Amino acid sequence: MIAAIVLSFFTMLSPQKTTAQPAVAPPTMLTVDSGFDPYAALRLLDGKWDLLPASGAKASESVHLENQCAKAGEFFACNQFVNGKNMALLIFLPSHALENGGYAYRNQALWAEGENSGAWGSLEITGVRWTYSSEETDKGKKIYWRTTNVFSGSDKIHFEVQRSEDGTNWTTNMSGDEARTK
Numbered sequence: 001m002i003a004a005i006v007l008s009f010f011t012m013l014s015p016q017k018t019t020a021q022p023a024v025a026p027p028t029m030l031t032v033d034s035g036f037d038p039y040a041a042l043r044l045l046d047g048k049w050d051l052l053p054a055s056g057a058k059a060s061e062s063v064h065l066e067n068q069c070a071k072a073g074e075f076f077a078c079n080q081f082v083n084g085k086n087m088a089l090l091i092f093l094p095s096h097a098l099e100n101g102g103y104a105y106r107n108q109a110l111w112a113e114g115e116n117s118g119a120w121g122s123l124e125i126t127g128v129r130w131t132y133s134s135e136e137t138d139k140g141k142k143i144y145w146r147t148t149n150v151f152s153g154s155d156k157i158h159f160e161v162q163r164s165e166d167g168t169n170w171t172t173n174m175s176g177d178e179a180r181t182k
Contacts, residue, residue, distance in 0.1 A: 039076050042076045048065065064082070064083050064181075077092070108121070
């Protein structure tokens, strides 16, 4: 679950439309063509963010994140600081284009404290929706995790962290919003 929470810090608000200004979509994977860069959307993670949980264990307690991201060979990595403390190195490896025009990745969190990193998770980016998926075993029982991030421009994210015991029925454990700080 910790990996799901750390990865949930990469989320934005649902798109909001106003009559005064058209909605602006962030650079995401909308189509796959010869000029497609599977790292373009991941670059949105770089920078400083304020996260405000709406629900969960510490609802309404603001969290300050800083992601220092770079491409290294075929990998994309973000060193993530939470409230000024170095927490994890988040690693993304592009996998393949999706039939719906998005792109799939493998992802992993390596903890600064040296904790067990667990198995690789998956990330699918389609348009403004990013879905992280992972599994863990708790007392011999498989637990599924899903974090959904919906971007509203390149500076806002809405996220939901969900848990399931069967991979079908989901319970939201945490949700909230993130905004890039200037």
